[in-house]
Amino acid sequence: MELRREVLQAEIVYPGSDHPGPTSVEVRWDPLTGHTARLVTSPAGALFPPADLGALATLAEESRPTCPFCPERIEQVTPRFPAAVWPEGRIRRGRALLFPNLLTYGHYASVSVYGAELHALRLGEFTPELVGDNLAVQVAFVGAVARHDPAARWASVNANHLVPSGGSLFHPHLQGTAGPFPTTFQGMLAEVPVERFADYLATERRLGARHLGSTGRAEWLAAFAPAGPAELRALVPGAPTPAELDDELVAELGRGISTALGLYAELGFESFNLALYGLPPGHPLLLRMLCRQNPRPFYRSDVMYLERLHWEAAVDLTPEQVAEQAGDRFRG
Numbered sequence: 001m002e003l004r005r006e007v008l009q010a011e012i013v014y015p016g017s018d019h020p021g022p023t024s025v026e027v028r029w030d031p032l033t034g035h036t037a038r039l040v041t042s043p044a045g046a047l048f049p050p051a052d053l054g055a056l057a058t059l060a061e062e063s064r065p066t067c068p069f070c071p072e073r074i075e076q077v078t079p080r081f082p083a084a085v086w087p088e089g090r091i092r093r094g095r096a097l098l099f100p101n102l103l104t105y106g107h108y109a110s111v112s113v114y115g116a117e118l119h120a121l122r123l124g125e126f127t128p129e130l131v132g133d134n135l136a137v138q139v140a141f142v143g144a145v146a147r148h149d150p151a152a153r154w155a156s157v158n159a160n161h162l163v164p165s166g167g168s169l170f171h172p173h174l175q176g177t178a179g180p181f182p183t184t185f186q187g188m189l190a191e192v193p194v195e196r197f198a199d200y201l202a203t204e205r206r207l208g209a210r211h212l213g214s215t216g217r218a219e220w221l222a223a224f225a226p227a228g229p230a231e232l233r234a235l236v237p238g239a240p241t242p243a244e245l246d247d248e249l250v251a252e253l254g255r256g257i258s259t260a261l262g263l264y265a266e267l268g269f270e271s272f273n274l275a276l277y278g279l280p281p282g283h284p285l286l287l288r289m290l291c292r293q294n295p296r297p298f299y300r301s302d303v304m305y306l307e308r309l310h311w312e313a314a315v316d317l318t319p320e321q322v323a324e325q326a327g328d329r330f331r332g
Ligand SMILES: [Zn+2]
Pocket: 064, 067, 068, 069, 070, 118, 119, 171
């Protein structure tokens, strides 16, 4: 498989100069879907300034008194599943607690907190156990839905973390959905021949520059044509659907996501999105996650005309830089 990339060069006359100087932008094509990404050169931190931890702490304290997911309110203000879906109404594992989403984005929709008492978590504080337990309740949710309504076969587990990612509540949580139709991207992935996933993985393993290693059954990559800053992917060839994931793989993915979030924190990010796509049997399990602009007053949204209307991200952090920063942390 050829990983296509083109560097486009032109000239402009820079301020303070009388002679043309070079400009360049690199376009890359995603090996699975063909989506393009552009890698731009910007002064360090110009596109994505590092997190302002003071502003984050203020946001945490301002949102705490009315937070519906904190221990004083969570049992009273969150809904429960009917007994036909989950007899106890809410799903628990360790400190994680899952309940239906009041804002129904899917035929069946869930929200799960890492812990009612965990109102504020820096990305470096998502331990493997916290992530693994939260993933486990989401897997239990999509499994329960699949048994209750076999037509709801398109499932996904997702995250919005902090306002820039679309998260309306500060309290860290995951969201799950299941229904009769794929999302646009799920549909595109389902059309990708299974062999192309294998080729992609084999190519990245051979090239090495973006292959971060294996945590056991999951192989981790820095995305070649990222949809946002520091996009990471985990592929699990031969994995079952999310509804049928075994405890061992859930714990492994929990470790991997925890490791990825630690890397994001080191890179200066605190907001992220995540999607674990349920695909038809035979397809690998695919997890994607990427960073979002850090929250700050009047922040620049990282989703501009390119991302929203052209489906093409502009990033100034190369996948190879991300992989170098990741080092060996995903190996073994
Ligand atoms: Zn809270």
